Amino acid sequence: MHDLVGRYGAYVIPAWGISAAVLLWMVADSLWRARRWRKAAEARNARDPD
Amino acid sequence: MFSFFANPARFMALSRWLAPVLGAVAAVTLLIGIVLGVTAPGDYQQHQTVKIMFVHVPAAWMGLFCYACLAGASFFGLVFRHSLADAAAKSAAPLGAGFTALALVTGSLWGRPMWGTWWAWGDARLTSEFILFVVYLGYMALHLAIDDEQRAARAAAILAMVGVVNLPIVHFSVEWWNSLHQGQSVMAKGGPRMPAAYLTPLLLMTLGYTTLFGSLWLVRIRAEVWRRRALTLTRAQTEA
Numbered sequence: 001m002h003d004l005v006g007r008y009g010a011y012v013i014p015a016w017g018i019s020a021a022v023l024l025w026m027v028a029d030s031l032w033r034a035r036r037w038r039k040a041a042e043a044r045n046a047r048d049p050d
Numbered sequence: 051m052f053s054f055f056a057n058p059a060r061f062m063a064l065s066r067w068l069a070p071v072l073g074a075v076a077a078v079t080l081l082i083g084i085v086l087g088v089t090a091p092g093d094y095q096q097h098q099t100v101k102i103m104f105v106h107v108p109a110a111w112m113g114l115f116c117y118a119c120l121a122g123a124s125f126f127g128l129v130f131r132h133s134l135a136d137a138a139a140k141s142a143a144p145l146g147a148g149f150t151a152l153a154l155v156t157g158s159l160w161g162r163p164m165w166g167t168w169w170a171w172g173d174a175r176l177t178s179e180f181i182l183f184v185v186y187l188g189y190m191a192l193h194l195a196i197d198d199e200q201r202a203a204r205a206a207a208i209l210a211m212v213g214v215v216n217l218p219i220v221h222f223s224v225e226w227w228n229s230l231h232q233g234q235s236v237m238a239k240g241g242p243r244m245p246a247a248y249l250t251p252l253l254l255m256t257l258g259y260t261t262l263f264g265s266l267w268l269v270r271i272r273a274e275v276w277r278r279r280a281l282t283l284t285r286a287q288t289e290a
Binding site: 004005006007008011012014015016018019022023025026027029030031033034036038040041043045047 | 088089092097098099101102105106109144145148151152155156159160162163262266269270272273274276277279280283284287
């Protein structure tokens with residue numbers, strides 16, 4: 001790891017780590033919302049298909 | 051073209067396969083970009099902190115790009131009063147805010163070892179980027195603050211239109227004012243001013259971020275369409 005980030009690990013590693021965390025949060029939150037509201041719409045549609 | 055895609059049924063059919071395709075492209079390009087970025091050689095001036103650029107620059111670019119998408123959708127929502135345009139604008143905001151926050155944090159982590167400071171209010175690029183983040187937060191807060199969804203969408207769209215003024219300021223701030231930031235280096239006159247060892251991972255990460263945004267934007271618009279459908283059905287069932 002030291003070869004990859006040298007003496008700047010305290011800055012490089014958090015930058016990549018925070019980026020990965022935020023991107024993963026974006027993916028998880030988007031998929032969770034889509035799943036939640038699709039299920040809600042389908043459930044309400046099933047209650048009253050007309 | 052707008053009226054073609056503005057049809058919700060057509061949009062749902064198209065986005066159903068387009069979102070995973072864009073997601074797959076994002077996964078592949080990000081994976082290659084990460085490998086090339088992490089193993090890139092240290093720069094003679096920036097040393098290993100140059101690797102922060104591979105996550106900072108695409109995030110900053112996406113902050114602007116997301117806002118352009120948000121503003122474009124807001125414009126169509128205001129002019130054509132189309133609910134899908136409102137849904138598109140609303141769905142772009144949290145993604146744009148996330149990318150802009152990333153640009154600010156990773157830029158700060160790069161600035162500390164290179165400029166000797168985490169932040170400089172006197173720097174036009176930093177300040178205008180921060181204003182962009184605040185406008186995103188304001189846009190989302192406005193949506194939450196007004197109960198009537200149509201009124202909320204209209205008010206937020208007007209704010210989005212006003213915020214467009216900030217986009218050229220962010221982009222050209224390094225040319226218009228003295229700045230700690232360097233000038234254009236990728237879209238410079240006469241071509242990019244950086245070696246392929248840095249340009250390749252930077253472009254791959256930018257493509258990865260862009261396609262990831264495209265995929266997630268579609269997923270979030272779909273979620274918004276379903277949410278509105280669920281609320282409409284609930285209202286109809288309550289009234290019946």
